[in-house]
Amino acid sequence: MIISSPETSSPEMKSIGVEKKKITGRKVPPILVYTLLAVGLFGIGILSLKFGSIQLSTEEILKVLILRQDSLSELEIPHSVLVWNLRMPRLVLSMLVGACLASAGVCIQGLFRNPLVEPGFIGVSPGAALAASTWIVFSEKILTFFPAELKGKESFLLQLCAFGGALSVSFFLHVVSKREGGGFSLVLVLAGIAVNATVVSLLGFLSYLADDAQLRNLTFWSLGSMAIASWHKIYLLGSVLLIVTFFFPVLARGLDALALGEAEAFHTGFKVRRIRNLTIVLASLLVGVSISICGNIAFVGLIVPHILRMVLGPGHKTLLPASLFGGALLLSIADLAARTVAFPSELPIGIIAAGIGGPFFLSLILQAKRREGEFR
Amino acid sequence: MKKLLTLALFVCLPASIFAEAKDLRIVTLNGTVSEIVFALGKGKLVVGNDTSSLYPPEALALPKVGYQRALSAEGILSLKPNLILGLEYAGPPEVIEQLKSAGLKVIIYPGLPGVEPALNNILAIGKEIGAEKEALKIVQDIRKKHSKIAEKVSKLKSKPKVLFVYHRGTSLAQVSGTETPADEMIRLGGGINAVDGFKGFKPITPEAVIAAQPDIILIPSRGLESLGGKDGVFSLPGVKDTPAGKKSRVVAIDDLILLGFGPRLGQGIEELFESFHLKTPGKK
Numbered sequence: 001m002i003i004s005s006p007e008t009s010s011p012e013m014k015s016i017g018v019e020k021k022k023i024t025g026r027k028v029p030p031i032l033v034y035t036l037l038a039v040g041l042f043g044i045g046i047l048s049l050k051f052g053s054i055q056l057s058t059e060e061i062l063k064v065l066i067l068r069q070d071s072l073s074e075l076e077i078p079h080s081v082l083v084w085n086l087r088m089p090r091l092v093l094s095m096l097v098g099a100c101l102a103s104a105g106v107c108i109q110g111l112f113r114n115p116l117v118e119p120g121f122i123g124v125s126p127g128a129a130l131a132a133s134t135w136i137v138f139s140e141k142i143l144t145f146f147p148a149e150l151k152g153k154e155s156f157l158l159q160l161c162a163f164g165g166a167l168s169v170s171f172f173l174h175v176v177s178k179r180e181g182g183g184f185s186l187v188l189v190l191a192g193i194a195v196n197a198t199v200v201s202l203l204g205f206l207s208y209l210a211d212d213a214q215l216r217n218l219t220f221w222s223l224g225s226m227a228i229a230s231w232h233k234i235y236l237l238g239s240v241l242l243i244v245t246f247f248f249p250v251l252a253r254g255l256d257a258l259a260l261g262e263a264e265a266f267h268t269g270f271k272v273r274r275i276r277n278l279t280i281v282l283a284s285l286l287v288g289v290s291i292s293i294c295g296n297i298a299f300v301g302l303i304v305p306h307i308l309r310m311v312l313g314p315g316h317k318t319l320l321p322a323s324l325f326g327g328a329l330l331l332s333i334a335d336l337a338a339r340t341v342a343f344p345s346e347l348p349i350g351i352i353a354a355g356i357g358g359p360f361f362l363s364l365i366l367q368a369k370r371r372e373g374e375f376r
Numbered sequence: 377m378k379k380l381l382t383l384a385l386f387v388c389l390p391a392s393i394f395a396e397a398k399d400l401r402i403v404t405l406n407g408t409v410s411e412i413v414f415a416l417g418k419g420k421l422v423v424g425n426d427t428s429s430l431y432p433p434e435a436l437a438l439p440k441v442g443y444q445r446a447l448s449a450e451g452i453l454s455l456k457p458n459l460i461l462g463l464e465y466a467g468p469p470e471v472i473e474q475l476k477s478a479g480l481k482v483i484i485y486p487g488l489p490g491v492e493p494a495l496n497n498i499l500a501i502g503k504e505i506g507a508e509k510e511a512l513k514i515v516q517d518i519r520k521k522h523s524k525i526a527e528k529v530s531k532l533k534s535k536p537k538v539l540f541v542y543h544r545g546t547s548l549a550q551v552s553g554t555e556t557p558a559d560e561m562i563r564l565g566g567g568i569n570a571v572d573g574f575k576g577f578k579p580i581t582p583e584a585v586i587a588a589q590p591d592i593i594l595i596p597s598r599g600l601e602s603l604g605g606k607d608g609v610f611s612l613p614g615v616k617d618t619p620a621g622k623k624s625r626v627v628a629i630d631d632l633i634l635l636g637f638g639p640r641l642g643q644g645i646e647e648l649f650e651s652f653h654l655k656t657p658g659k660k
Contacts, residue, residue, distance in 0.1 A: 053454030078479070085477045086449050211576055216445055216467070225449050228470040344424065344451030345442035 028311045030318040037325040044332045048091045088227035093326035094335035096237045100286040102327025105301020107283035110255035120298030121285045123169045123195030128291040130199045130223040132166025137210050163288030170280045223348035224295030226335045233293050240289045244282050252316035297350050299357025405462030406444050408638040410435045415639035416507035449474040463487035489557035490512040494637035514639050521642030525649045531565035538567035539590035543599040550577040557635040565648025582614030593620045596631040627651040
């Protein structure tokens with residue numbers, strides 16, 4: 001398993017007849033990619049604020065954004081309420097969740113040295129969802145002596161549990177796949193399937209124990225939604241992401257070194273174990289907290305790093321921040337689609353993410369299969 | 377002059393109330409609430425509802441804002457309502473908060489199964505949309521039907537054991553324990569819930585179905601449809617070997633009449649009593 005493999009055969013290159021070549025360096029200057037992502041994010045931001053029950057003009061949006069009180073006119077629903085209470089929280093939350101999941105995707109791919117894994121299908125996100133669900137059901141059933149504000153869905157302990165769930169799955173997978181000696185981690189994928197199956201059965205058991213109200217909370221994990229956006233949740237997730245970004249330089253150097261192989265990294269002077277543990281904790285933190293807020297959204301952590309690795313190369317110094325912005329862009333597009341496609345109803349965002357992600361993943365597998373030796 | 381003023385006041389007062397009621401744009405978030413608003417004769421004021429609003433047919437034709445438990449604020453706002461009515465299941469809670477923060481009048485009623493809570497909801501909604509008289513009429517009608525049946529039920533010497541089966545498609549079959557709308561309706565109709573070992577709905581094993589020994593299988597019409605009729609019910613594992621299976625007694629009643637606790641509650645109680653007690657083969 002070679003970390004630099006996915007960028008060797010982009011479909012565009014094939015279509016214009018360029019020979020497959022192993023390129024380990026960058027293809028596109030990072031500054032250009034960052035600019036494009038920033039422009040894209042700004043554009044999607046404007047579109048998201050524009051469309052909905054009442055279509056706002058760009059001028060009106062800018063007016064509301066700059067002069068907040070000004071537009072509190074006698075309109076039926078003031079534009080500032082529309083922008084600040086309804087659309088902005090959704091937009092910001094979907095960007096944050098996308099950023100968290102995509103960065104976690106890069107970390108986990110780097111950690112397991114396998115570009116085909118993603119927190120969603122090796123069981124890390126489902127693990128987080130399971131822990132959170134367990135908390136919802138048991139905090140109300142068993143911990144009856146607990147103060148009410150610490151129980152159920154509104155408590156910060158929910159986030160803590162989700163983090164714990166993601167962390168335990170990551171550590172378990174790490175221990176299992178390490179034994180294999182660092183080749184293509186078939187064991188990792190199989191263990192991921194096993195974890196997923198276990199989680200599904202335990203979730204089924206929980207839904208059996210749950211009462212009607214809890215059941216509603218549980219079904220929420222399966223597809224995810226941004227309808228629950230509130231500024232409180234944004235501050236929480238935002239601070240988690242901010243904390244993790246402080247570690248980006250360390251993570252980038254560490255993951256680059258790990259890409260060489262653990263022994264090599266060790267001999268070049270890296271504290272391999274420390275880097276590994278740090279990566280596991282930070283990735284689990286990102287996955288756990290975002291999953292606990294908006295439900296299980298898969299594939300973001302796979303698609304974004306993949307596309308960006310194709311254009312930027314595998315170096316984590318550029319890949320990590322680029323994925324952060326790329327994830328934000330992808331999920332904000334998905335949310336815009338989720339709330340406009342079936343208007344006035346709403347599609348679960350997980351359906352859209354999986355709808356794009358499933359076929360994409362399949363095409364990746366087929367590409368990898370074409371490059372012989374990938375699946376030994 | 378004074379007379380004229382009084383007269384003017386009398387003319388204006390009802391007119392203003394009328395105008396206010398007419399300007400209402402209501403979105404209902406639950407099938408029962410929709411049914412109540414239509415039964416109160418204010419169906420024309422409803423501009424949208426949720427996917428559980430299946431009755432009356434006019435309600436079915438309105439724009440849908442999603443299922444009551446997975447609503448989106450913008451979708452509801454797009455219908456430009458000024459009154460939003462729902463039961464406590466409406467959610468997610470964040471969306472209800474968003475609607476309130478947008479300055480809309482959102483009223484959420486309790487969703488407890490039972491005659492009194494149902495009547496309270498009808499009265500409260502009637503008051504809210506300016507149809508108090510109509511609400512009172514419906515409430516009196518339900519009370520009359522309910523007390524008539526309650527009297528008959530109190531005189532019963534034996535009550536049949538009723539198993540409520542909730543069924544969708546071919547795989548999901550659950551039965552109702554206690555503290556559910558179905559449990560309450562069985563009691564009101566003069567039956568005994570055949571399973572009382574747990575609260576809420578649970579999937580049940582064929583052995584437990586047989587052990588429960590129900591005399592009657594109760595099923596919502598849509599559930600019966602999805603099973604392909606009565607034969608489908610008897611093909612559910614275990615059902616054939618119960619008294620209900622042997623006497624082939626299945627009672628199917630429209631979902632919203634049976635479980636909605638709405639304006640057709642009285643009719644539901646009557647229908648249940650009749651099918652539990654009068655239509656017995658070889659009449660008692």
